[in-house]
Amino acid sequence: TDFGQTWEASSAGLEGINYASALHDVAFSPDFATDKTVFAATGGGLFRSTDGGVTWTLVDGLTGAFINMVYEVAVAPDFGSSGHMMALGGGLSVSQDGGQTWDVVGQAIGLPTYSPNFAADQTVFGGGNGGVYKSVDQGLTWTGVFSTSVTAVAVSPDFAADQTVWGGGAAVYLSDDAGATWITRTVGTGVTAVHALAVSPDFAADHTLFAGTNNGLYWSGDGGMSWTAVPDYAGQSILTLAISPQWPAQPVLLVGTRAGVYRLLTADPASGTVKQPAQGLAVLRTLKLALSEDESVMLAGTVDHGVYLSENSGHSWQPTGLQAGDTYYGITALAISPDVATDHTLFAVNDSSLSIGASLYRSVDGGSTWQVVYSSDNIPSLAISPDFASDGTIFGLGNNGRVQVSHDRGDVWNQLPNWPTDSSRATRLALPPNYPGDGRLFVGSDNGFWTTPDGGATWAQALTGLNGSQYVGELAVSPNFAADQTLLAAASWSNPPDYTQHYALFRSTDGGVHWQPVMTGLPEEALGGVAFSPNFATDHLAYVVTRQDLYRSQDGGVSWTLVGAPPGSPALSDLLVDHSGRVHVGTDAGVWRYSTLAYDVVINGGFEGEGGWDLPVTPVTGQYSEQVVYDGRRAMQLGLDNEPNVYGYSSARQVVSIPASGSGATLSFYLYPASGAATAVAQQTLFPDNRYAALDEPAQPATGDAQYVLLLDPTTQALLQTLYWDVSNTQAWQRYDVNLSAYKGQSVLLLFGAFNDGVNGRTALYVDDVSVIFYDTSGAPYRVSLPIIIR
Numbered sequence: 167t168d169f170g171q172t173w174e175a176s177s178a179g180l181e182g183i184n185y186a187s188a189l190h191d192v193a194f195s196p197d198f199a200t201d202k203t204v205f206a207a208t209g210g211g212l213f214r215s216t217d218g219g220v221t222w223t224l225v226d227g228l229t230g231a232f233i234n235m236v237y238e239v240a241v242a243p244d245f246g247s248s249g250h251m252m253a254l255g256g257g258l259s260v261s262q263d264g265g266q267t268w269d270v271v272g273q274a275i276g277l278p279t280y281s282p283n284f285a286a287d288q289t290v291f292g293g294g295n296g297g298v299y300k301s302v303d304q305g306l307t308w309t310g311v312f313s314t315s316v317t318a319v320a321v322s323p324d325f326a327a328d329q330t331v332w333g334g335g336a337a338v339y340l341s342d343d344a345g346a347t348w349i350t351r352t353v354g355t356g357v358t359a360v361h362a363l364a365v366s367p368d369f370a371a372d373h374t375l376f377a378g379t380n381n382g383l384y385w386s387g388d389g390g391m392s393w394t395a396v397p398d399y400a401g402q403s404i405l406t407l408a409i410s411p412q413w414p415a416q417p418v419l420l421v422g423t424r425a426g427v428y429r430l431l432t433a434d435p436a437s438g439t440v441k442q443p444a445q446g447l448a449v450l451r452t453l454k455l456a457l458s459e460d461e462s463v464m465l466a467g468t469v470d471h472g473v474y475l476s477e478n479s480g481h482s483w484q485p486t487g488l489q490a491g492d493t494y495y496g497i498t499a500l501a502i503s504p505d506v507a508t509d510h511t512l513f514a515v516n517d518s519s520l521s522i523g524a525s526l527y528r529s530v531d532g533g534s535t536w537q538v539v540y541s542s543d544n545i546p547s548l549a550i551s552p553d554f555a556s557d558g559t560i561f562g563l564g565n566n567g568r569v570q571v572s573h574d575r576g577d578v579w580n581q582l583p584n585w586p587t588d589s590s591r592a593t594r595l596a597l598p599p600n601y602p603g604d605g606r607l608f609v610g611s612d613n614g615f616w617t618t619p620d621g622g623a624t625w626a627q628a629l630t631g632l633n634g635s636q637y638v639g640e641l642a643v644s645p646n647f648a649a650d651q652t653l654l655a656a657a658s659w660s661n662p663p664d665y666t667q668h669y670a671l672f673r674s675t676d677g678g679v680h681w682q683p684v685m686t687g688l689p690e691e692a693l694g695g696v697a698f699s700p701n702f703a704t705d706h707l708a709y710v711v712t713r714q715d716l717y718r719s720q721d722g723g724v725s726w727t728l729v730g731a732p733p734g735s736p737a738l739s740d741l742l743v744d745h746s747g748r749v750h751v752g753t754d755a756g757v758w759r760y761s762t763l764a765y766d767v768v769i770n771g772g773f774e775g776e777g778g779w780d781l782p783v784t785p786v787t788g789q790y791s792e793q794v795v796y797d798g799r800r801a802m803q804l805g806l807d808n809e810p811n812v813y814g815y816s817s818a819r820q821v822v823s824i825p826a827s828g829s830g831a832t833l834s835f836y837l838y839p840a841s842g843a844a845t846a847v848a849q850q851t852l853f854p855d856n857r858y859a860a861l862d863e864p865a866q867p868a869t870g871d872a873q874y875v876l877l878l879d880p881t882t883q884a885l886l887q888t889l890y891w892d893v894s895n896t897q898a899w900q901r902y903d904v905n906l907s908a909y910k911g912q913s914v915l916l917l918f919g920a921f922n923d924g925v926n927g928r929t930a931l932y933v934d935d936v937s938v939i940f941y942d943t944s945g946a947p948y949r950v951s952l953p954i955i956i957r
Contacts, residue, residue: 167218169410169416169418169429170408170418170420170427170429170444171429171442171444171445172444172445173427173444173445176215176219176220176222177222177482178220178221178222179213179215179221179222179223179224180208180210180213180222181482183210183211183224186208186209186210186211186213188208188209188210189206189207189208190207190208190209190235190236190237190238191206191207191236191237191238191239192204192205192206192207192239193205193207193239193240193241193251194241195241195245195246196241196242196243196244196245196246197245197246198218201216201246202215202216202217202218203215203216204218204219205225205239205241205251205253205265206219206222206239207236207237207238207239207253207254208235208236209235210224210235211224211225211228211235211236212224212225212228212236212239212253212255212265213225214265225265227266227267227268228253228255228259228261228265228268235255236253236254236255237254237255237276238253238254238276238277238278239251239252239253239254240252240253240278240279240280241280242280242284242285243280243281243282243283243284243285244284244285245264247285248262248285249261249262249263249264249265249266250262250284250304251264251265252278252290252305253268254274254275254276254278256270256274257270257271257273257274258270258271258273258274258275258276258278258292258305259271260304260305260306262304269306271305271306271307271308273299273308274294275292275293275294275299275308276292276293276294277291277292277293277294277316277317277318277319278290278291278292278305279291279292279319279320279321280321281321281325281326282321282322282323282324282325282326283325283326284304286326287302287326288301288302288303288304289301289302289325289344290304290305291319291321291331291345292308292319293316293317293318293319293333294315294316295315296310296313296315297310297311297312297313297314297315297316297333298310298311298312298316298319298331298333298339298345298348299311300344300345311341311345311346312333312339312341312345312348314333314335314336314339315335315336316333316334316335316339317334317335317359317360317361318332318333318334318335318360318361318362318363318377318378319331319332319333319334319363320332320334320363320364320365320375321365322365322369323365323366323367323368323369323370324369324370325344327370328342328370329341329342329343329344330342330389331344331345332363332365332375332390333348334360334361334362334363334377335359335360336358336359336360337350337351337352337353337357337360338350338351338352338353338360338363338377338390338393339351340389340390340391351390351391351392351393352393353377353379353384353393354379354381354382354384354393354395355381356380356381357379357380357381357382357384358380358381359379359380360377360378360379361378361379361380361403361404361405361406362377362378362404362405362406362407362422363375363376363377363378363407364376364378364407364408364409364419365409366409366413366414367409367410367411367412367413368413368414369389372387372414372433373386373387373388373389374386374387374413374414374433375389375390376407376409376419376435377393378404378405378406378407378421378422379403379404380403380404381400381401381402381403382395382396382399382400382401382402382404383395383396383398383399383402383404383421383430384396385435394435394436396430396435396440396441398440398441399421399423399428399440399441402423403423404421404422404423405422405423405734406422407419407420407421407422408420408422413433414433417430417431417432417433418430418431419431420444421441426443426444427443427444428441428442428443428444429441429442429443429444430442450466450468450469450471450474450756451468451469451470451496451753451754451755452466452467452468452469452739452740452752452753452754452756452757453467453468453469453496453497453498453739453740453752454466454467454497454498454499454500454739454740454752455467455500455695455740455741455742455750455751455752455757456500456501456502456742457502457742457744457750458502458503458504458506458507459502459504459506459552460506460507461479461744461745462477462506462507463475463476463477463502463506463512463532464476464477464479464480464742464750465486465500465502465512465514466483466752466757467496467497467498467499467500467514467515467752468496468497469495469496469497469519470494470495470496471485471489472485472486472487472488472489472497472514472516473485473486473487473488473497473500473512473514473533474486475532475533479744479748479759480750480757480759483757486512486529486532486533487514487527487529487533487534487535487536488514488516488527488536494518494519494520495516495517495518495519496516496517496519497514497515497516497517498515498516498517498524498544498545498546499513499514499515499517499545499546499547499548499562500512500513500514500515500548501513501514501548501549501550501560502550503550503554503555504550504551504552504553504554504555505554505555506532508555509530509555510529510530510531510532511528511529511530511554511575512528512529512532512533513526513527513528513529513548513550513560513576514526514527514529514536515527515545515546515548515562517544517545517546518544522543522544523541523543523544524541524542524543524544524545524564525538525540525541525545526538526539526540526541526545526548526562526576527539528575528576539572539576539577539579540562540564540570540572540576540579541564542563542564542565542570543564543565543566544563544564544567545562545563545564546563546593546594547562547563547592547593547594547595548560548561548562548595549561549562549595549596549597549607550597551597551601551602552597552599552600552601553601553602554575557573557602558572558573558574558575559571559572559573559602560572560575560576561595561597561607562579562595563592563593563595564579565581566590566591567590567591567592567593567611567612568581568582568585568592569581569582569585569592569595569607569609569622570582571621582607582618582621582622583622583623584622584623584624584625585622585625586613586616586625586627590611590612590613591611591612592609592610592611592616593610593611593612593637593638593639594609594610594638594639594640594641594655595607595608595609595610595641596608596610596641596642596643596653597643598643598647598648599643599644599645599647599648600647600648604647604648605619605620605621606618606619606677607619607621608641608643608653608678610632610638610639610640610641610655610657611637611638612635612636612637612638613627613634613635613636614627614628614632614633614634614635614636614638614657615627615628615631615632615633615636615638615641615655615674615678615681616628617677617678628674628678628679628680628681629679629680630679630680630681630682631672631674631680631681631682631683632655632657632672632678632681633681634659635659635661636657636658636659637657637658637659638655638656638657639656639657639658639692639693640654640655640656640693640694640695640696641653641654641655641656641696642654642655642696642697642698642708643698644698644702645698645699645700645701645702645703646702646703647677649703650675650702650703650722651674651675651676651677652673652674652675652698652702652722652723653673653674653677653678654671654672654673654684654696654698654708654710654723655671655672655673655674655681655696656669656670656671656672656693656694656696656710657669657670657671657672658670658692668690669690669691669692669693670683670685670690671683671684671685671688671693671696671710671723671726672684673722673723673724684719684723684724684725684726685775685776685777686724686725686726686769686770686775686776686777686778687717687725687726687727687728687769687770687775687777687778688710688712688717688726688775688776689712689774689775689799690775690776691712691713692712692713693710693711693712694710694711694712694713694738694739694740694741695710695711695738695739695740695741695742695751695752696708696709696710696741697709697710697741697742697743697749698743699743699747700743700744700745701745701747702722705720705747706719706720706721706722707719707720707743707747708722708723709729709741709743709749710726710741711738711739711740711741711751712738713737713738714731714735714737714738715728715729715730715731715738716728716729716730716731716738716741716749716751716760717729718765720765720767725769725777725778726769726770726775727765727766727767727768727769727770727771728766728770728771728772728774729760729766732751732753732755732758732760734755736753736754736755736756736758737753737754738751738752738753739752739753739754740752746761747761748760748761749761765939765940766937766938766939766940767822767823767824767825767831767938767940768820768822768916768936768937768938769820771935771936771937772797772798772800772934772935772936773790773798773800773801773802773933773934774798774799774800778820779802779818779819779820780818780819780820781817781818781819782815782817782819784814784815784816785812785813785814786804786805786806786809786812786814786815786816786920786922787816788802788803788804788816788817788818788918789802789803790802790803791803791932793807794807794838794840794932795932795934796836796838796899796932796934796935797836797934797935798934801838801932801933801934802818802918802932802933802934803930803931803932804816804817804818804873804918804919804920804930804931804932804933805871805873805920805921805922805928805929805930805931806920806922806928806929806930807840807928807930809928811922811924811925811927811928812922812924813922813923813924814921814922814924815919815920815921816919816920816921816922817917817918817919817920818917818918818919818933819915819916819917819918820915820916821880821913821914821915821916822913822914822915822916822938823912823913824906824909824910824911824912824913824914824938824940825910825911825940826910826911830905830906830907830910830940830941831905831906831907831909831910831938831939831940831941832903832904832905832906832938832939833889833903833904833905833906833916833936833937833938834901834902834903834904834935834936834937834938834939835875835901835902835918835933835934835935835936835937836899836900836901836902836933836934836935837873837875837890837899837900837902837931837932837933838897838898838899838900838931838932838933838934839873839892839893839894839895839896839897839929839930839931839932840895840897840929840930840931840932841871841873841893841894841895841927841928841929841930842895842926842927842928842929843870843871843893843922843923843926843927843928843929844893844926844927845869845870845871845893845926846870846871846872846891846892846893847869847870847871847872847893847921847923848870849872849874849888849891851870852872852921853885869923869925869926870893870923871893871920871921871922871923871927871928871929872891872892872893872919872920872921872929873890873891873892873893873894873919873920873929873930873931874888874890874891874892874917874918874919874920874921874931875888875889875890875891875902875916875917875918875919876888876889876917876919877889877909877914877915877916877917878914878915878917879914879915880913880914880915883915886909886914889902889904890902893929899934906938916936916938918931918933918936919931
């Protein structure tokens with residue numbers, strides 16, 4: 167209520183409604199000064215407030231594609247008389263009675279933006295991946311007016327006179343004839359995405375608008391023809407903008423970033439206050455997560471803002487202590503008593519991110535109060551005894567990376583003896599689920615993996631794998647450890663002479679004696695949190711995060727498939743998995759939860775990692791390529807593009823098993839064909855027996871090249887289905903989807919290939935983002951973001 171300077175939470179009426187804390191969009195009534203009406207689009211539905219946002223009620227009759235998720239909402243300029251508004255959920259819906267009833271338009275057109283003269287012209291613009299759309303009948307029917315993908319749409323406040331519309335995408339697109347024709351204007355160096363546009367209400371006089379981009383905030387004083395950077399935001403990703411309706415007399419522009427909300431407070435962005443941080447609103451960068459044994463309590467440790475607690479699986483959060491706001495301090499370790507329902511005991515480490523200095527705090531009242539029980543240089547890890555209620559045992563690190571232990575619930579701490587002198591610092595701690603029955607303590611260090619079975623009297627280093635100078639950054643123990651003896655560890659190391667940094671995930675199935683790298687499907691980059699499914703004994707699921715993506719293993723950690731990233735691609739740090747299979751991920755944009763019906767059974771389908779694919783050695787062996795890529799860093803190149811023209815077959819092959827259960831399976835892939843050949847060889851000529859020979863290639867055909875995708879019997883190589891056969895030079899990515907439900911309960915050999923006859927032009931086929939999505943009806947069909955609610 168003070169122009170965005172200070173903020174406080176507003177959640178009355180949202181309690182108990184799943185995912186309502188995930189706020190996606192807000193729209194105010196144009197008569198807000200008198201009717202106090204505002205709408206909020208959330209992960210739990212569309213909400214209305216008639217008291218200025220103090221309390222909220224759910225708007226009935228509007229549902230989204232996932233649960234009740236609503237992504238966007240817009241209110242007409244004549245809302246007070248027409249009641250016209252729009253919301254995007256599963257599709258675009260229109261209401262003409264203030265949200266009492268809704269008509270589903272059906273099209274998934276986003277970014278609904280009204281003409282200021284809507285009462286007279288009935289015009290609305292929208293946009294998305296398909297470009298810019300226009301409706302002249304109040305949003306009931308739509309026509310595409312610009313085909314380039316956009317992520318922002320804005321309409322001139324003087325639209326009745328100037329007919330100006332803008333779109334934001336890879337650049338700023340401008341039309342001065344109501345969308346009939348468009349021009350493109352480059353914003354600035356390094357700008358590849360325009361996330362938001364804000365137009366001065368006095369545009370007819372000042373011609374001012376702002377653009378929030380992936381690389382800073384920009385402004386234009388000539389209607390978008392040229393752009394100037396606001397230097398204070400250089401390099402920042404600007405996600406959203408909101409401009410004061412009284413601009414420029416009241417010069418306030420709210421700038422939303424991953425680091426929080428800032429205010430620009432000058433009508434001339436070349437001078438004055440351009441970046442004032444808002445108070446009470448901040449993105450909570452989450453470093454660590456913890457879940458109680460009975461899953462009644464979940465903790466999130468943040469940077470600079472202490473500990474937050476959820477008692478409903480992350481649906482809502484409340485501050486739980488250490489919110490003093492110590493700058494450059496973060497919660498780097500958490501532990502919850504297995505008997506927390508009775509003893510209410512929590513532990514949290516507040517550690518300096520600039521130098522040394524860490525304190526271990528304990529709460530015995532569920533987070534209401536905290537006291538320091540141990541201090542040291544750094545305390546990067548904790549491990550609490552599963553039998554804490556009886557033995558009071560908790561382990562920690564400190565005193566230059568030495569293992570510390572308390573047997574009296576944290577009151578007194580002692581250092582374990584005999585820490586090996588050739589292992590300088592311990593980095594991670596873990597205990598078997600049946601400790602103290604199995605009395606081993608597992609320790610990751612900057613010199614590999616160690617274990618002690620007797621409280622430090624003796625120590626043993628791993629014999630293979632993690633037995634050298636590897637730095638163990640994460641350590642996880644199987645919930646079924648007593649039977650399977652399985653551990654996972656994320657490690658990094660560098661070797662002379664070049665000291666290139668290497669990263670790998672390691673797996674042990676003998677309690678840490680021997681370790682093997684398990685990188686099939688994983689990129690060689692820094693790994694974050696590692697976690698087993700609590701149901702690992704039966705589902706064999708494990709998860710790991712890189713800084714960008716979540717990966718899943720369905721075979722106990724041997725091979726991995728890409729799950730992806732939360733919306734907005736925040737940096738990922740830690741994760742945990744609950745008994746229902748939901749994965750909670752700590753990021754620099756709060757806590758996110760992933761749950762889905764769909765499992766990808768292709769290994770390394772994005773070609774970002776190594777392994778998963780068989781690349782038969784031929785004169786034209788398939789290879790990873792960074793030259794032509796649909797998504798990510800690499801794709802698969804088959805055949806010849808710029809290489810010398812030779813005769814040869816080229817293929818990438820993977821055996822895929824389609825589970826017998828579930829509702830179906832869908833193969834999806836992207837192809838980019840390139841060819842200088844004029845003739846396609848017939849399939850029967852290349853494979854006369856309807857079989858594909860792995861190494862014994864058929865005789866060279868007289869003429870003709872081919873690009874193909876085949877399904878084969880993995881045992882006999884017999885052709886099951888031809889999915890693609892052509893010689894094409896479209897040089898554009900095209901998606902293909904194939905229903906594989908007919909192969910449920912079977913294994914198939916998926917083969918992407920190209921053939922060159924060695925004459926008359928070269929032929930290549932690039933492949934990317936291959937997936938076989940299996941639909942497991944026992945799962946939960948949604949993925950929702952869970953931003954942490956703050957003060």
